[in-house]
Amino acid sequence: MEEELESGVVKKFLYINRRAPHGTVYAHEALEVVLIGAAFEQDVSLAFIDDGVFQLKKDQDTSEINTKNFSKIFAALEMYDVEKLYVERESLESRGLKEDDLSVDVKVIDSSEMKKLITDSEVIFNF
Amino acid sequence: MIFGILVNEGPYQHQASDSAYLFAKAAIEEGHTIFRVFFYHDGVNNGTRLATPPQDDRHIPNRWSELANEHNIDLVLCVAAAQRRGMVDPDEMKRNKKDADNIAEKFRISGLGQLIEAGVQAERLITFGD
Incomplete structure (x- = not known):
């Protein structure tokens, strides 16, 4: 169901992921928006703050909770030309995580840089 | 101003839909345009x-x-969220061989591209939800 826009307008899209990957459907369905949105040739960035940083945690295994392990999809985002992933340093640190614990390449930025990223974005999805 | 609206929560359980409705109504009364409400x-x-x-x-x-x-x-x-949750229009009923549809008047089911398009076309996209 690929849809295209003929307007030629390119906006700065920012997907802010704030929630843990499991427990609610928000993170999973957010990723579905990112994948569909990738077809629209917009300027896309993803931000991970608060419990959202857990979405990128390596070696997730959801077999015991009978849900889809969608964390593997993050590694495929590059193929969709979604390459700008930003993780807030304070969120990582306060959860005892390091960049090495993450499954994909990201740019770790501090909260003031995150604020700037949000301010500079034109269309913000907050999941 | 041209607004796009995203509603992320169900009715009654959460205030998001009420707030989105009141916002849309107030915006229209003030002469603004609602490009689309995406659920x-x-x-x-x-x-x-x-x-x-x-x-x-x-x-x-x-x-x-x-x-x-x-x-x-x-x-x-x-459409993806609707299929998971059993929201069905006549087309979806046929496609997925269901015995009923349940969509209310003036609603339609379509893809996430409609949300992205709202982001591109609207001057402001406003999210209602947590």
Whole structure:
């Protein structure tokens, strides 16, 4: 169901992921928006703050909770030309995580840089 | 101003749909335009015509339908979210071989591209949800 826009307008899209990957459907369905949105040739960035940083945690295994392990999809985002992933340093640190614990390449930025990223974005999805 | 609206929560459980409705209504009254209201996550449940709230309560799906009728607003339920949650229009009923549909008047089911398009076309996209 690929849809295209003929307007030629390119906006700065920012997907802010704030929630843990499991427990609610928000993170999973957010990723579905990112994948569909990738077809629209917009300027896309993803931000991970608060419990959202857990979405990128390596070696997730959801077999015991009978849900889809969608964390593997993050590694495929590059193929969709979604390459700008930003993780807030304070969120990582306060959860005892390091960049090495993450499954994909990201740019770790501090909260003031995150604020700037949000301010500079034109269309913000907050999941 | 041209607004896009994203509703991420279901009716009655959460205030998001009420706030989105009141915002849309106020914006229209002030002369603004609503490009589209897109319903995602449990927000798709706002589009059921089978809701029967108590008579002294607001009827959230009907209220959206009436607003759309009066002002020609595009109300779109995300197809992927709708399929998971059993929101069905006549086309989906046929496609997925269901024995009924349940979509309310003036709502339609379409893809997430409609949300992205709202982001591109609207001057402001406003999210209602947590």
